[in-house]
Amino acid sequence: METPQRETRWEIRPPDELGRRVIIALDVSSTGAAVALVDRLLEFTDSFKVGMELFYAAGPGVIEAIMERGGRVFLDLKLHDIPNTVGAAAANLARLGVWMFNVHASGGLDMMKRAARSVSEVVERPRVLAVTVLTSIDDRVLRDELGVARSAADQVVALSGLAKEAGLDGVVASPREAQAIREACGPDFIIVTPGVRPAWAGAGDQRRVASPAEAFRLGADYIVVGRPVTQAPDPAAAMKRIIEEITNL
Template sequence: MSPLHSAPSDPADRLIVALDGMDAERALALAAAVPQLRWVKVGLELFVAAGPPVVQRLRDQGKRVFLDLKFHDIPATMAGACRSAAGLGAELITVHACAGAEALAAAQAAAGAGSAAAGLPVPTLLAVTVLTSWEQRRFANELAIAEPLEGYVPRLAQLAARAGIGGCVCSPLEVAQLRADHPAPFHLVTPGIRPAGAPLGDQQRVMTPAQAVAAGASQLVIGRPITAAPDPAAAFAACCAELAAACS
């Protein structure tokens, strides 16, 4: 499989299904039950429960893996973590932008070394700016960060880009501004995606799939609207159809 250089054109390649809140067997069964599915997200819950082997088992199904562990530590530790993650075959890996330029650059270099040692394509590192569960008032009150989100997010994205990171994870509401600042091939992956009529859950800053792609998102992360649907394959196909219609 080739590394990512631009936004995929096939709607199925734009959708990443989050395998959150389930154990390894359920995650593997769900992934296998959606024939069109290309990309899956392995987050903290699943990775802690199932360990690195779950990444290989998903890859054995032919799935491409977004490893969303949001590394944030000193430069040497972030580098070691990204080296190992790249060696597992993860093609998208998250790091926190607020770790700083030195740690981000070390993580990027180590990911390249880890993938080369394993004979795999270099993964795309994605810098997390501000989690989509935050809203402005709590962000200011709890973290004592007075800068508005609309200024703080682009500043972190710029920091990541200057450190050589290949993209960002951001709220869909920030995609248009980040895309204007960072043209392709800078990769923008957006959680907080909810098809029209779907419950918001713990997400605060959301868009529909069509809206997010129109704003400039490269790929979209969708969890419960697909994984908790009575028919996940049908829900995934409906999201693909919405994207195809929006892009036609």
């Protein structure tokens, strides 16, 4: 099956490179709702995250619909299983033509290596990232509920090093750990940071958060923004406000 082209047409104008570094989380439950947001935001970014909520409701068709409009998809399913299962799943995701997808670093070195190998022969190889510590988890949860003695910051850096050793392209981590990851893993290691909330939006259910400008200053390559844009009365205006904030860095 021929891989869909990632960039096709633009209704208004293509976004600039700065805007493309803002990934919009399409946390909705239907293709129609997702496409409506994509159409409103393509002027500012072509980078969109499809997570469990949307993918499990709409299936692979929503990825094709986004790419047909000129968007590129970060598929956020956080694969976490035995190495053989994750390797097979990774190969299938790669064939969808996605830009990036992720696995859980806590699945271990062999699991991450299998994911990396599985996509190595795809013509348009997607970037494979490792999820380190969810932004909803803090030191207390790690210690008291998950039995991890390290702090969240130390655990993130340790898992990032493991992901690099496995041959993955980068990690998903809180903005708070971006600088330490950069120092440990080098300039070419991709850092994608969720937990990004503008000062004019509440923290929601995330604990280790930062503003868009702060996340980039700390070393993020890409930031993920969801509800502050997608649930705003005017998503385009909210996105424009974020772009203006990061333009003056």
